[in-house]
Amino acid sequence: KPVIYWVRRDFRIGDNAALSAACATGRPVIPVFICDEVVESHGAAPKFRLGEGVRVFGAALAVVGSRLVLRRGDALAVLREVVAQTGATGVYWNRLYDPASKARDTGVKAALKADGVEVASFTGHLLFEPWTVETKTGGFYRVFTPLWKTVRGRDVATPIPAPASVPAPDVWPTSDRLDDWALGAAMVRGRDVLAAHICVGEAAARTRLETFIEGRVQSYQTNRDLPGVDGTSRLSENLTYGEISPAVCWHAGWAAIHSGKGQAEIFCKELVWREFAYHLVHHTPHIVDRNWKEGWDSFPWNTEDTAEVIAWKQGRTGIAFVDAAMREMYVSGTMHNRGRMIVASYLTKHLMTHWKVGQAWFDDCLTDWDPASNAMGWQWAAGSGPDAAPYFRVFNPVTQLDKFDRAGLYARTWIAEGQGDAPDTALSYFDAIPKNWGLAATDQYPAPVVDMATGRQRALEAYKGRDF
Numbered sequence: 173k174p175v176i177y178w179v180r181r182d183f184r185i186g187d188n189a190a191l192s193a194a195c196a197t198g199r200p201v202i203p204v205f206i207c208d209e210v211v212e213s214h215g216a217a218p219k220f221r222l223g224e225g226v227r228v229f230g231a232a233l234a235v236v237g238s239r240l241v242l243r244r245g246d247a248l249a250v251l252r253e254v255v256a257q258t259g260a261t262g263v264y265w266n267r268l269y270d271p272a273s274k275a276r277d278t279g280v281k282a283a284l285k286a287d288g289v290e291v292a293s294f295t296g297h298l299l300f301e302p303w304t305v306e307t308k309t310g311g312f313y314r315v316f317t318p319l320w321k322t323v324r325g326r327d328v329a330t331p332i333p334a335p336a337s338v339p340a341p342d343v344w345p346t347s348d349r350l351d352d353w354a355l356g357a358a359m360v361r362g363r364d365v366l367a368a369h370i371c372v373g374e375a376a377a378r379t380r381l382e383t384f385i386e387g388r389v390q391s392y393q394t395n396r397d398l399p400g401v402d403g404t405s406r407l408s409e410n411l412t413y414g415e416i417s418p419a420v421c422w423h424a425g426w427a428a429i430h431s432g433k434g435q436a437e438i439f440c441k442e443l444v445w446r447e448f449a450y451h452l453v454h455h456t457p458h459i460v461d462r463n464w465k466e467g468w469d470s471f472p473w474n475t476e477d478t479a480e481v482i483a484w485k486q487g488r489t490g491i492a493f494v495d496a497a498m499r500e501m502y503v504s505g506t507m508h509n510r511g512r513m514i515v516a517s518y519l520t521k522h523l524m525t526h527w528k529v530g531q532a533w534f535d536d537c538l539t540d541w542d543p544a545s546n547a548m549g550w551q552w553a554a555g556s557g558p559d560a561a562p563y564f565r566v567f568n569p570v571t572q573l574d575k576f577d578r579a580g581l582y583a584r585t586w587i588a589e590g591q592g593d594a595p596d597t598a599l600s601y602f603d604a605i606p607k608n609w610g611l612a613a614t615d616q617y618p619a620p621v622v623d624m625a626t627g628r629q630r631a632l633e634a635y636k637g638r639d640f
C-alpha cells in the first residue's frame with residue numbers, strides 16, 4: 173500500500189523529513205503536487221516561479237526513480253481521489269504556517285484521519301517550530317533581538333541525507349501536464365524576462381549556498397547593505413520554495429563561523445529574521461492582511477492607484493533609489509533588502525499609501541515572494557507592525573542612496589535615462605515593461621513626483637497626535 177507525499181513548498185530531496193519518512197516505511201511513495209486555491213491565489217511572478225520549481229523538482233524525482241504527480245483542484249478532494257485510485261494508506265507532508273495553508277491543512281488532516289488514512293506532518297520549512305520559542309513568561313516574541321538571543325545557541329537537527337532512491341508504485345496514477353496549468357500566463361512581461369534571472373532547483377540552490385559560503389560570506393556584514401554590490405546569498409527564492417532547507421543554510425553558516433569566517437554569524441541571524449516572520453504569523457495571523465497594531469486602521473492611508481502610486485510601481489518617481497529598486501524588481505523578480513526598505517518607506521510615508529497596496533504589487537513581481545517575510549517587511553516599514561520602524565522616522569531616499577550607493581553603482585545599473593552608454597540591465601527594463609506604459613530609455617529622467625520635504629511633512633502632519 174503506497175504512501176502519498178504531498179509536495180507543497182519543499183521542492184528538494186535532501187533534508188526533507190516528510191519524503192524521508194515516507195521512504196522509510198519501505199512502501200511505494202507517490203509524490204503529489206496540487207494546484208489548489210492557495211496556489212491559485214498567488215500573484216503573477218510567484219506563480220510563474222512556483223511552476224519552474226515544480227518542473228525542476230519533477231525532473232529531480234525522476235533521477236531517483238520517482239515522479240511528481242500533478243493534479244488541480246481542492247486539496248482534500250484531490251488527495252481523497254488519489255487515495256481511492258492507488259489504495260494509499262498514508263499522507264505525509266512538511267508543515268506550512270501562513271493562515272491560508274494552515275486552515276487548509278487542519279481541515280485536510282481531520283478529514284483524512286476520519287477516513288482512516290494515516291496522516292503525518294513534519295518540520296522542514298523552519299528551523300524552529302514557532303510554538304517552541306517562548307519568552308520567559310511563556311508568551312511569544314514581539315521583538316526580534318530577544319528571540320535571536322533565545323535561539324542563537326540552540327541545536328538544529330543535522331540535515332537528513334537525500335534518499336538514494338524513492339520506491340515507486342507498480343502503477344502511477346495519472347498526472348496533469350504542467351504546461352496545461354499555464355502558471356506563467358498572468359505575467360504581462362512574458363516569462364523570458366524573469367526566466368533569465370531565476371535560479372531554480374535544489375542543485376542550483378546548493379551551489380548558490382556553497383559559492384556564498386566559500387566567498388561572499390566573509391564580507392557579508394560589510395557588504396550586505398550595499399545594493400550595488402553582490403554581497404548577499406540570494407537564497408530567498410530557494411528558501412521560499414523549499415529548494416534548500418533553512419537547516420542546511422544554518423549548518424553551513426555555523427561551519428563557516430567555526431572556520432574563522434566571523435561575519436557568517438550575521439547570515440545566521442538573517443535566517444532567524446525569516447523565523448521571526450513565521451513566529452509572528454503563527455501567533456498573530458492577521459499580520460498578513462491587517463494592520464498588526466489596529467490603531468493604524470484609522471490612519472488616512474491612500475488606497476487608490478493615484479498617479480504617484482503608478483509612478484512608484486513603474487519606477488519613475490524621480491527619486492533614483494526608489495526607481496532603481498522598483499525597476500530591479502520588475503526585471504529580475506528580486507530587490508535588494510535596502511531597496512525594499514526604501515521603496516516601502518517611500519510608499520507608506522512620502523506617498524502616505526497603505527502598505528497593502530505595496531504588498532500586492534510585490535506579490536505580483538517578486539520571485540521570492542513569501543507570505544510571512546513580505547507582510548512583516550511591509551508592516552515594519554509602515555510602522556504598523558511589531559518591532560517596526562516608528563512612523564515619524566522617515567527614511568530620506570536621497571541621503572540613503574548617498575550613504576549606501578556612494579559610487580552610484582546601483583543607480584547606474586538600473587536607470588538608463590541620462591546615461592550615454594547605459595548597461596544592459598538598465599535597458600532591459602524598457603524591453604520588459606508593457607508598451608502602454610509609454611516609456612523609452614531616451615526619455616528624460618522624471619522630476620520628483622513628490623518633493624521630499626513636502627512628502628515628509630504631509631506624513632508627519634497626518635501622524636501628529638496619534639499614539640499607537
Ligand code: FAD
Nearest residue numbers: 404405406407408442443446509512541542545546549550
Ligand atoms: P541574505 O541577506 O543572503 O539573507 C539570507 C536569508 O535570510 C534570506 O534569503 C532570507 O530568507 C532571510 N532574510 C534576510 N533578511 C530578511 C528579512 N529582513 N526578513 C525576513 N527574512 C530575511 N524576503 C523574502 O524572502 N520574501 C519576501 O517577499 C520579502 N519581502 C520583503 C518586503 C519588504 C518590504 C522588506 C523590507 C523585506 C522583505 N523581505 C522578503 C526580506 C529581505 O529583503 C529578503 O529576504 C532579502 O533581501 C533576500 O535576499 P538574500 O536572499 O540575498 O538575503
